[in-house]
């Protein structure tokens with residue numbers, strides 16, 4: 001199947017000369033929920049802005065629903081709904097009017113029933129005649145989501161939707177996203193919380209310094225994340241693994257000085273006790289033990305460190 | 311053509327206007343009345359007829375132009391500046407609309423408001439002086455073209471401006487002097503020759519002159535040249551707006 005959003009070799013250099021996207025490739029499948037995970041300044045907003053048309057790409061292409069977002073921008077953009085990171089609403093407009101405006105901008109005829117459904121789903125119905133400046137921050141964010149859904153988009157972008165958002169809204173939002181998924185709507189959200197990506201996404205993409213480091217199915221990613229390696233240094237090097245110890249998770253280093261055991265920290269049992277017993281049964285003397293996280297965990301720890309430094 | 315988008319922008323902008331209708335109505339009526347009291351009655355009684363019409367009647371076309379130009383500029387510049395100020399411009403930038411549809415919505419609404427003000431002033435003026443309109447069709451054409459071109463000009467200013475001060479700067483420093491020196495309150499022929507020549511470089515002279523011709527049949531410059539001047543100004547503004555959206559100048563990173 002052709003991806004609903006196809007980003008190829010996308011580059012963005014801002015006027016000041018800063019390169020915010022360094023050749024991004026990303027294929028997003030129809031109906032999936034993709035979380036873009038990355039620290040502040042990674043380029044998440046720039047990527048979304050360039051796909052949606054707020055910023056112009058320096059190089060590369062974006063296709064939405066098969067339509068180029070520059071040469072065929074009408075058909076490409078008609079498919080998109082965007083909830084921006086920063087709250088931006090015209091203060092004197094009523095909720096109903098501002099949501100209607102978005103629908104009109106996207107070229108859709110008036111449809112009060114659809115707007116009513118969207119507003120009710122987001123618990124905004126009783127606020128429909130309120131001016132946006134009278135609303136709380138959380139309510140404003142709901143209005144932004146309602147605007148993005150006003151024209152029934154096929155692809156929804158949520159840029160850091162839960163930053164500073166209360167529990168109720170977060171729950172309503174995930175409920176909405178799940179319902180949209182049932183209708184075949186694709187959702188792309190950005191976050192810098194791995195827990196959030198884990199909770200809602202089908203696939204997770206990690207972005208850092210304008211580069212996509214990896215995009216992976218959530219389950220696979222979580223399994224890889226949970227893996228650790230136990231290194232057992234031996235007093236005497238051995239030429240081969242003793243037959244009694246042979247298994248998928250155990251290997252010998254090239255010089256024969258150590259054994260590497262890979263295990264899953266979330267499993268019921270790690271198998272370490274059994275391994276150590278088997279080692280002494282085999283008569284191998286241990287000099288030292290150490291554990292390391294999988295490379296992926298390192299990435300995330302790195303992300304968090306950058307975050308703290310910022 | 312995304313007609314729904316044009317209408318959505320236009321309706322939104324007009325609703326903003328209707329929310330402050332009383333204010334939009336009272337201020338031109340009041341200022342026009344004041345002009346008549348000061349210029350028409352106090353000064354006008356000492357000035358003889360100009361080009362065969364009473365001074366009070368003579369200044370009506372100029373007064374209308376003065377208000378229409380300043381209103382068109384301030385309406386249009388604010389209309390496009392404010393969404394950039396609040397950040398809501400993102401919606402227009404991501405919607406499936408081209409530059410012409412955006413312009414039709416915003417500039418169309420600003421021009422409509424300016425036209426409304428122009429008609430209100432015309433009505434107010436009719437209470438003070440006897441008006442005659444020799445060429446009503448030309449009068450309407452000049453009025454509509456002026457509303458449109460100056461709204462376009464205001465739209466450009468609104469995109470260019472980075473803050474509220476800049477938004478006021480061009481109207482204050484350039485437009486107001488040009489309009490006041492544009493023959494609204496006098497005939498160019500009343501000036502010394504040097505100033506007559508200088509005035510020919512003021513585009514507003516052509517507008518006021520053509521507009522006044524449509525009332526009384528007398529003009530400072532041939533009416534054909536007036537029409538060409540305003541059509542040229544409109545085209546120039548349209549080209550600039552086209553270029554802005556083409557290059558993303560000041561609106562897209």
Ligand SMILES: Nc1ncnc2c1ncn2[C@@H]1O[C@H](COP(=O)(O)OP(=O)(O)O)[C@@H](O)[C@H]1O
Nearest residue numbers: 014018020039040041042043044045046047563
């Ligand atoms: N308009 C701009 N001009 C120059 N640099 C920018 C602009 N917008 C963002 N940047 C820079 O681009 C990088 C990526 O920003 P952004 O896409 O907002 O990251 P994220 O959304 O992941 O936090 C940051 O270093 C930021 O400073």
Ligand SMILES: [Mg+2]
Nearest residue numbers: 044045085160
């Ligand atoms: Mg961001």
